[in-house]
Structures are given as C-alpha cells and as structure tokens.
Amino acid sequence: MKRAFLTNLLIAIGLLSVIPDTHAAPPDVGSAATEAAFRDLYKELVETNTTLSSGSCTLAAERMAARLKAAGFADADLHPFAAPDHPKEGGLVAVYLGRDKKLKSILLLAHIDVVEAKREDWTRDPFKLVEENGSFYARGAFDDKAEAAIWVDTLIRYRHENFKPRRTLKLALTCGEETAGAFNGAQWLSQNQKDLIDSEFAINEGAFGELDAQGNRVALQVEAGEKFPQNYRLDVVNRGGHSSRPVKDNAIYRLAGALKKIEGYDFPAQFTDGSRAYFTGMAKIQATRGNSDVATAMNALVKDPNDAQSIALVSSKDPSWNATLRTTCVATMLDGGHATNALPQRARANINCRIFPGVSAETVRQKLEELVADPAVKVTTLETRGPSSPPPPLTPRVLGPVQKLTAQFWPGLPVLPVLQPGATDGEFLNAVGIPTYGIEPVFAGPDLGNIHGLNEYVGVKALLEGRDFLYRLVKIYADGK
C-alpha cells in the first residue's frame, strides 16, 4: 500500500512536473486599501513587544481583538484568555461562523510571542518595524507575526466582503511557543478548551517557500509532521581537590569524553510518508539543477532505507537533509568547575535532541547512555515539552488546494511535503486529534530570515504574496464539503 500511496501522492502533488517558472508574477487579489490596512495591523502587532522578559502577549491579543471588533466581530465570537498566574501570556480565539454548523471548522493558528532580542545587539531597534531595501526588519517580523497578522487581516477582509463560508473558521493567537516552561496557549487550549478550537484540521507555521542562495524559488513546502524536541543533561560529579595536585579522574575530562562519543554517532535513518515524498521531490529538483549524484542518492535511499552510501552522501550535503533523515542530538550548553585553582567537582552539558516521529524520549536517553558507556556520567531526561504525535495524513483535501494555487501563483513550482526538524505548537493539537499542517507560503532563503537570530527580516513582496495566497487558500478550505 505504502509505495502505491507514495506514487499517488507524487502524482497528486504534481512533482512529476515541469521546470518551474521562478519569475512568474502571481495574480493580484488585494486592493491597495486592504494592503495599507494590513501593513498598519502588521506594524501594530510587530511593535507590541511580546517577549517573555518584558512584553505582553495579552496586550497584543487585545489589540488584535479590537481590530476584529471594529470590523464587525461580535463579542460572543471573541474569546480572549489568560491564566491568572500568567497575566501577560494570554491569547485570543476568534470565531467566524460558517453556514453549515454540522461541518467541522478550520483552525488558523499562530503564536504571537517572540524570542528575546537585545537592542544593543541589533542594527535597528528590534521592536520597531523598519522597511528597508524591500525587507521588513524586526523581532517576529517573520516568526511568527507574519502569519499571525495575515490570519487577522484575512478574517477582517472576509468580514468586510461579507463572505459566508460553508464551514466555520477559527483563529487562535497564542503565547508561549518560543519558551519552554512558560504558559503555552496552544497547549492550554488543546487540553482545557478543546471544544473552542476543535476543527477538521489546522494550519500553522512550520513550512515556508524555499529560495536558493541566488533568490530563485525552489519549492513550496507543506509541513506534515515534525520531530520532537527533547533536552537531556549529562552530569558528572567528582570529589575534587587542589589543582596543584591533579589526578586522572577529572569531571571535565570525563564529560568531554562522553561528548566526543555522542558527537561521533549518527542515529539510523528513518522515513515517514512525508519525508519519502520530500526526498523524491527534492531528487527531481536536484536533477533539474545538475546535481545528478544527489538526485540519484535521494532516489536510492527512498527505494532502500538501508542504503548507507546514499544516506551518507545526502546527509553530508545539507544539514536540513540530514535532520530530515534521522533523530539528531547535539551539545548546546556546558558548565563545569567552581574555581580556577580547584579540581572540578561537577561538570554538566545540555544535549538537545530532535527525535524522529514514533521514537520515544526514553529510547533516545538509553542510546545516549549506551554511547557514553561511563557510569560516572549520568544521563537525565529534562522537562518534556509535550506529547509526541504521529504525522498528520497528507490528504488531497489539504494538499490539492495548495497545489492548485501554487500553479496559479508560481507555475511549475513543486509543492514539497516536509518533516519539520524544529518544533511548533502543532504538536499539542496533533496530540488531541486536530491534524495540523505547516503552510506559510512566504519565501525565504537559506538563512530563513534570521529567525531567532539577530536582525530578523522578511521580504515585503514575499510577505504580501503569502498574504494573498493564504487569503485564497482559506476560502477554498472554508467552502470545502
């Protein structure tokens, strides 16, 4: 069944297609007036600081609620929420009622919190939206206020047009996606208010429009499934002593030895239907770009998941391809010692793993312990972010409209399913039975707009194209039978 499924999937997503016309202009679906309204909304959202340290998601959600209300949303359709002990980490659920109450709704999800940013590290003020040389610069300009603003703007446009969809549309703006341990709105809603957000499926961040380093469009990604983030701690303790009389048994050296063993290990390659389709599609793209060795290897590993040579070649070419093939674990933080003139009594390291769907956190912990093979090095599983869940099925219902619009916007451009190596709040919704897909047709280059980093940015044209694409995509889903 699987192989036939893959071929059907490939045919369905038109990967067996032509060379893409990377410069075709997409059809215009928005007036200048609506674009100006969008820019104004986007600016307000971006310039509302929503970092955990000094911002307020609750304020940002209130401002978006005010705009929806001004557009005609009734109070009964606006559901602001905040936990009493996390007053600044609130969010909003908005409901746009459909004609047929028997049909399940479609959920539009976006997180409004952003990663921390220090003014002194940035070229511009990270909390001021700056438009320069065709790009918008600010913290959250891309991740994830681009899609959050597009969702709010889209519902406002529908309201102004008096659009009456078959299905109800729901919008959830949530906080806490970027920080483990903070109040996560998507988790809270899925576990405490599931009825309020329950839907046939949800659309979220998690996949983008892929540009190559020259700025040519490569493919439009659709996320179907994500790996599971999990931190582990390696811990070594030692009785220490005076550094003038060193002994062989040293906490830092033991830890270093353990880290080297983890560094040298690659978890076995694994596949989901989505990642098989990804490599099959990417093989075609690589072939059109003259990278025949990579194309051959990708086709080979799809045929034979144990083809070590092909897997090694593909893994070595691009960290994203390596991350799509397997569980990965990497050292991200280190601390050890307590005084310069004393033998260390303790040394610790954080190992951040991205676990392949279907693999448990404990299985990975045991593997790390086996690799380290040193009873003095304790391997502990740290706080688990949330449940790991199987990838949602990539159905023609979800994929069909994306391809149809892609053919109109960017003729010949492949639509590629991806297994997201990073994590999104989709994991909480998938876990409670709301299949969640990453669809964000905003094109970005290999630096992904420096999300989470310094001087985050998004292309103005890319953002506006993504806005028009999603405005039309949601209409198709909302009117779907």
Ligand SMILES: [Zn+2]
């Ligand atoms: Zn994000």
